[in-house]
């Protein structure tokens with residue numbers, strides 16, 4: 162493959178889509194040597210084909226607020242690649258969502274889902290609907306209007322959405338209800354469902370748990386341990402919550418969480434009832450973290466700042482794409498941070514990642530470190546197909562085994578001559594191989 166030509170074409174074909182270009186460029190740059198060493202991929206034009214989403218649907222979502230005012234939002238579903246299983250990926254409701262966001266997330270999802278070892282293709286969806294401050298009735302009407310369109314394109318063997326930023330168990334419930342009403346089928350068309358109507362144990366915790374299980378692999382690879390490590394989390398949603406629970410259980414000390422309004426530094430550690438309080442904060446849907454410092458006066462609130470200025474050993478971005486930039490990376494490293502396990506999707510900018518690599522810091526990209534979320538969704542799909550429910554222990558064992566296998570694959574394809582593990586390269590090459598080989602087997606389609 163001709164890397165420069167492909168990047169030039171990528172930029173030309175995707176004008177004004179910087180996130181998609183960022184995600185795709187990173188993959189191209191890290192798989193180029195592998196692809197050029199294996200001519201079959203060029204023969205079947207696999208790289209060119211994997212760069213093009215199989216289908217993008219965009220639709221109008223019209224809904225009425227509590228005051229009778231009519232609103233119009235955009236809904237999206239990007240069905241990126243179906244080579245190894247039905248499309249799978251969450252739905253994000255966030256004011257910044259556009260086609261670029263959806264394309265980059267669906268592209269990353271294809272590689273991530275491949276890494277999980279489970280049969281899932283890559284997809285992503287969502288809307289520019291902003292749930293901040295919306296009433297329950299407004300959210301329900303929005304979800305119903307969204308699903309009225311989306312249901313045309315999904316199904317348990319076709320495309321299985323789930324939640325993501327702004328979409329939790331409540332929204333999945335509203336969407337499931339509407340799908341069931343329209344199609345008259347109670348099937349596993351969504352994951353992240355409630356426990357008594359097809360959901361899986363551990364799914365809410367899975368992304369955070371998985372990111373910590375992956376971190377255990379990163380630590381072990383350096384002969385290090387998690388005990389006593391100081392950890393900075395960003396965000397205060399589902400992912401940060403799961404990570405905080407697992408850190409407490411394993412003896413690491415979480416000292417930060419954050420929101421769009423700033424970050425909290427709690428030197429006493431974010432444990433026990435404070436982790437429960439994170440879920441209460443989230444449930445207010447005000448999208449601010451400041452009230453934590455009122456409830457726990459020993460903690461400090463830094464308005465407008467990000468948690469990466471705290472002195473920590475481990476950083477876990479758990480919020481949103483490009484939330485950790487070059488300046489943040491420099492401060493983290495200067496303060497002695499040695500491990501970054503990315504729980505958000507594309508949480509670090511390209512410049513931040515390059516800096517971590519230059520300084521030989523262990524950095525795991527989201528598509529490896531946060532794959533536990535979608536992996537557990539895959540386990541939910543299996544339970545739905547078998548019409549049974551596994552215990553907490555059974556799901557947790559499988560999740561641990563999956564995260565271990567992803568770590569091993571990253572080591573296999575990402576270890577450099579000096580022994581440094583380039584997790585970005587490892588994840589991209591390992592994720593690529595499975596999808597690419599399946600595409601070759603299935604012919605030119």
Ligand code: 8G0
Pocket residue numbers: 249250251252270273321322323324325352506531532534535538
């Ligand atoms: O379960 C899912 O399909 C899902 C939901 C939200 C995010 C992700 C992800 O892998 O980023 C997956």
